[in-house]
Amino acid sequence: MQIKNSAKEYDVIIVGSGAGGGMATKILSEAGLSVAVVEAGPYYDPANPEQMTQLKWAWHSPRRGAGTRRFFGDYDQAYGGWEIDGEPYGQVGDTDFKWFRSRMLGGRTNHWGRISLRFGPNDFKRKSIDGLGENWPISYDDIKPYYDKVDKLIGVFGTKENMYNEPDGFFLPPPKPRLHELFYIKGARKSNVKVIPSRLSVVTKRINNDRGVCYYCNGCARSCNVYADFSSGSCLIFPAQKSGGQIDLYVNSMVRTVTTNDEGKATGVSFIDKEENKEYKLKGKVVVLAASACSSARILLNSKSKQHPNGLGNSSDLIGKYLHDSTGGDMMAFIPELIDRKTYNEDGVGGMHVYSPWWLDNKKLDFPRGYHIEVWGGMGNPTYGTGFNVNSFNKFFGINKAGGYGDVLRSDMKKYYGSTIGISGRGESVAQKTNYCEIDPTKVDKYGVPTLRFNYKWTDNEIKQAKHMQDTFEEIIHNMGGIPLWGKPGKDANYGLNKPGWIIHEVGTTRMGNNPKTSVTNEFERLHDVNNVYVVDAGPFVSQADKNPTWTILALAWRSSEHIVEQFKKQNFS
Amino acid sequence: MKRRDSLKTMALASLGASLFLESCYGISRETITRSLTRYEYGRTPEEKEIDDKLFAQKFFTNDELLTLDKLCNIILPPNEFGSIRDAEVVQLIEFMAKDIPSYQEPLRNGLVWIDKECKTRFTKIFIDCELSQQKEILDEIAYYNPNENMDDQSEPVQWFNLVRNLTMTGYFTSEVGIKELGYKGNFPNVWDGVPQDVLDQYGLEYDKEWLDKFVDQSKRNIIAEWDDDGNLIT
Numbered sequence: 001m002q003i004k005n006s007a008k009e010y011d012v013i014i015v016g017s018g019a020g021g022g023m024a025t026k027i028l029s030e031a032g033l034s035v036a037v038v039e040a041g042p043y044y045d046p047a048n049p050e051q052m053t054q055l056k057w058a059w060h061s062p063r064r065g066a067g068t069r070r071f072f073g074d075y076d077q078a079y080g081g082w083e084i085d086g087e088p089y090g091q092v093g094d095t096d097f098k099w100f101r102s103r104m105l106g107g108r109t110n111h112w113g114r115i116s117l118r119f120g121p122n123d124f125k126r127k128s129i130d131g132l133g134e135n136w137p138i139s140y141d142d143i144k145p146y147y148d149k150v151d152k153l154i155g156v157f158g159t160k161e162n163m164y165n166e167p168d169g170f171f172l173p174p175p176k177p178r179l180h181e182l183f184y185i186k187g188a189r190k191s192n193v194k195v196i197p198s199r200l201s202v203v204t205k206r207i208n209n210d211r212g213v214c215y216y217c218n219g220c221a222r223s224c225n226v227y228a229d230f231s232s233g234s235c236l237i238f239p240a241q242k243s244g245g246q247i248d249l250y251v252n253s254m255v256r257t258v259t260t261n262d263e264g265k266a267t268g269v270s271f272i273d274k275e276e277n278k279e280y281k282l283k284g285k286v287v288v289l290a291a292s293a294c295s296s297a298r299i300l301l302n303s304k305s306k307q308h309p310n311g312l313g314n315s316s317d318l319i320g321k322y323l324h325d326s327t328g329g330d331m332m333a334f335i336p337e338l339i340d341r342k343t344y345n346e347d348g349v350g351g352m353h354v355y356s357p358w359w360l361d362n363k364k365l366d367f368p369r370g371y372h373i374e375v376w377g378g379m380g381n382p383t384y385g386t387g388f389n390v391n392s393f394n395k396f397f398g399i400n401k402a403g404g405y406g407d408v409l410r411s412d413m414k415k416y417y418g419s420t421i422g423i424s425g426r427g428e429s430v431a432q433k434t435n436y437c438e439i440d441p442t443k444v445d446k447y448g449v450p451t452l453r454f455n456y457k458w459t460d461n462e463i464k465q466a467k468h469m470q471d472t473f474e475e476i477i478h479n480m481g482g483i484p485l486w487g488k489p490g491k492d493a494n495y496g497l498n499k500p501g502w503i504i505h506e507v508g509t510t511r512m513g514n515n516p517k518t519s520v521t522n523e524f525e526r527l528h529d530v531n532n533v534y535v536v537d538a539g540p541f542v543s544q545a546d547k548n549p550t551w552t553i554l555a556l557a558w559r560s561s562e563h564i565v566e567q568f569k570k571q572n573f574s
Numbered sequence: 575m576k577r578r579d580s581l582k583t584m585a586l587a588s589l590g591a592s593l594f595l596e597s598c599y600g601i602s603r604e605t606i607t608r609s610l611t612r613y614e615y616g617r618t619p620e621e622k623e624i625d626d627k628l629f630a631q632k633f634f635t636n637d638e639l640l641t642l643d644k645l646c647n648i649i650l651p652p653n654e655f656g657s658i659r660d661a662e663v664v665q666l667i668e669f670m671a672k673d674i675p676s677y678q679e680p681l682r683n684g685l686v687w688i689d690k691e692c693k694t695r696f697t698k699i700f701i702d703c704e705l706s707q708q709k710e711i712l713d714e715i716a717y718y719n720p721n722e723n724m725d726d727q728s729e730p731v732q733w734f735n736l737v738r739n740l741t742m743t744g745y746f747t748s749e750v751g752i753k754e755l756g757y758k759g760n761f762p763n764v765w766d767g768v769p770q771d772v773l774d775q776y777g778l779e780y781d782k783e784w785l786d787k788f789v790d791q792s793k794r795n796i797i798a799e800w801d802d803d804g805n806l807i808t
Contacts, residue, residue: 053616055761056615059749060615061613063669063673065747066670066674068673068674069621155798169804171804173788173789176767179778182768182773182780183776186778197787204789205789205796206794208797209797215763217759217762337776342769342771343756344769345763383747386747387739387743388742389720400721401717403718403738405648406649406651409738410650414755
């Protein structure tokens, strides 16, 4: 491969353009620093009609939106998925870790669920509470000002609830619940499960003049063409470019290593231009990795040198370790009361309008850590799969005959449309040193870069939590007058606990701490070993709360970026 | 009526069999090109390439396409909203057989089976049978016990279930089918809660203490400002 070196030296090279990379781009460029953003996928703008899937109908696709090419369906805005051609990953033993990658400007922020929850005070100090895992080196008070700024910059709807571990923020007003959500509220409250309006980064009220206001098409997973939802491109990178920042975007450019000098300090990155299949080098005074927890770990582990024989920043041998994902469990039900519904537009925002934050005290339970409950259902936009087994719910009315042909299928279709509801738990697992990603010594991808393999086992903590989810969901569904649609998974199926990685909240691979022997990064997400390399994705998370990681990635990346700016002012990078 | 005769009849009845096949099932090069340009749905160059490749292949024979057309029309006869031809159901089945290759064998086996069954009973292939004869056979494979696993059903029952599923999804994801179903979204609008008559129907209401918290849609375009405690003041 030909290697072409660029003469320019950037102040900062940012690897990846998702939540963390986007925030770093904005804060660092607005401080006057020159920035290179290196993204492995193509340029993407949700407003570009050529790339847009929002407002498309099923019949605009020859497969009617089926998930054969994009896992979550043709209209989901993630270029990539669980598998990417020529870029494999492996498993150790019987591990079955799922790794979702999205290669495009903005990364996975283009399709994510927009559930934007702050971690609470307890979430930073879990070890002090239950003796498990590790405390963060920072507290809620350290990060609160940044959560506040993220709320005001990006916009999140929600309500003030004064719950200690579910901190309130600067909220936009939430939308009213849909019909199936009112059923959920009724069912959950009967079981003393608290329900509050959702907290999603969707602009229900104007936040600034550069972004539009939500027009309720339910298409957030398709990324919003008026920028009314949070995507890193539309909310961080484009505005930073617009305000005159010195930003060079390198797209279709996959970073292979962080380059270092004889003193072991980072000098830039080497990357592969995927279109030309050539390797280039970029020079930078500071390197900020934001490629996603596992990709950043891979880059660091592949950046071996005489000074860093174990991989860059890996003197602790902890890069890749403490990898953990949220727990997940689900139950779906048929609500007989919801047959033959009156149809009306109930699209709403692209996500649930209400949810249940963790409501119990673990001291009275046989597992540590909690979960929140998400709810889904309603009269959705039909895509491939709509109408399959159209009248199999006949069995719930004691009719042991389904199928047939003719006009009865039309009436059955309308009868059962919008009559199901789904409940999902998303919870906190306890990070384990024995759960990790590492470089597979025997495999390289199509660019010749060594790939990752995963080793991951759930523990009893997560399995017991999953059982609690199933018992809770069953009760709530019963309270709603619903009938579960599939058998309750038992012990042999880990009580329905999703495979690790499945919830796409993988964190912890470069965890932060004060002790360089037991952590990879410090509280400003800087490598202990090298003072000019930072990791601003979810790698530095010490523990994943029963929340979603994005809002915390953003707040930490803002805090760390301010730290970088201060260091530049003190002339600590030269 | 022999197969060729039936085609001839269709030719007279529907502006010509060849034209029918071409326009409905994408057989000519021109139709393939047309199919390619009409699907604008935000594909990456790599995805476009995959679609192009699938469109350039042909899986079902013309005879099989005509049999599917007949079957789908029996499953969902046309009504005032539309037909399986308006909904391009057979084109979808052809495409999905290429997009999901595991569909190919069961779909084709079923088509072979039903022609054989018709020949045994009525000495004609399916498409040449009278509607009553076609229904006589379908009545034997169209129903199943929903309490039982579909994998445990006979192959013809599984096959017809697959054809029915593809027909239903093809119709109800089409423009005419979605209109018939009554889905009313996927366009810019303002959500302001469940209609009152629907709330009344289910005996539900919004919490009084929540009502003040919801978005006031008349003020949605006024830029949000908060006091220091996070209370919205605009």
